[in-house]
Amino acid sequence: MKFRTTIIPDPSNTPISYNSGVMFIGSCFAAYMGEQMKMRKMPVMINPTGTVYNPVSVLNTLDAIITLKITSHEDVYNHNGTWLSFNHYTDFCADDPEVLIKKINENNLRAADFLNNAEFLFITFGTARVYRFRETGIIVSNCHRIPNSQFENELLEVSSIVGQWLPLLDKISVINPGLRIVFTISPVRHWKDGAHGNQVSKSVLFLAVEELLKHRSRPGYFPAYELLMDDLRDYRFYADDMLHPSSSAVEYIWERFSEVYFDKATSEMQSEILKITRAMNHRFISDSKQKKKTFAENVLNQISKIEILDNQIDLSVEKDHFLSYL
Secondary structure: OOOOOOOOOOOOOOOOOOOOOOOEOOOOHHHHHHHHHOOOOOOOEOOOOOOOOOOOHHHHHHHHOOOOOOHHHEEEEEEOOEEEEOOOOOOHHHHHHHHHHHHHHHHHHHHHHHHHHEEEEEEOOOEEEEEOOOOOOEEEEOOOOOHHHEEEEEOOOOHHHHHHHHHHHHHHHOOOOOOOEEEEEOOOHHHHHHHHHHHHHHHHHHHHHHHOOOOOOEEEEEOOOHHHHHHOHHHHHHHOOOOOOOHHHHHHHHHEEEHHHHHHHHHHHHHHHHHHHOOOOOOOOOHHHHHHHHHHHHHHHHHHHHHHOOOOOHHHHHHHHHHHHO
C-alpha cells in the first residue's frame, strides 16, 4: 500500500556540470537550492540584488542586469539618514549615497558578466502580491521596514505578468541564446496574505508560468512547490514557523533536483566535494595531534584527487584549513 503521492520529475535533456554557470534568482527558495550548489563548490550566483519575491521585482532585477543599467542618485532613497534602493536587499544600504551607488553598479556588472556566460537560470516566484511606494508609484522589491502606510499592495494579474515577461525572455535569448531558463514556484507560504490569499496568489503564479513555458526559448519547469505540498505533504517537513521547508525537506527536494539535472559524473563529484566541505566542521573527540594530522591527511588526499580531475574547482580554503593540522 502507498500512503503518499511520489513525484518523480523527468531528467533534463541538458545536465548541469561543474563547467555550467548557474544563476538562481527569486524568493528564498531559490537561495535554498543555490546554497546547496555553493556548498558543493559549483559555479553559482544567488540573487545578485538580494531576495526578490514577486514577478515584477524579479523582472526588474534581470532587466537591469541585461541592459547594464547604471544606478544614479535618482534611483536611491534616503530614509532616516540611511540610503537605500527599493530594488535591492537591505545588504545594499549605506550612510553615504556614493558608496551605495558604487556598490550597486559594481555588483550589476559582475551579475551581467556571470549571466552572459551562464548555462542555467533558475527563476523562483514566491508571491503575486506586490507593494507600491505611494510617493513614486514604483513596485518595490523590499520595503526596508518603512511604515506600511507608505505602501499600497495589489495582486498582479496573469495577463500583466505574462505581458511583461515575454519581452524579457526575448531579451535574454538575444544576450545568451544558449541559456536554459527554468521556472519554479516557491513552496514557502506567504501567510500574511491569509490562507485563501496565499492560494489565490500561488494560482496566479502557476497560470502565468504556464503561459511563459510556451515561449520560443522553451523554458523548463521544476516542481519545487509540488514536491513539498503534494509529495511530502506533512507538517513534519516544515520549519518551526510552519511556513518554510525544514532542512530535511530542502534535502529531499535537492535530491530530486540532482536527479533531474546532474549526470552520473557530476553526482559523484558533488558527493565527494560535500564530504570535504562538511569535514571543515568535524569535531575531534580528543586533542590528539596525531589523530588530527591523520584526519587532515585523508581529507587533503581527497582534495588532491579532485584537483587532478578538475583544477577549476576552488578548494583552496579547505586545503589551507587542513594543511594547518600538519
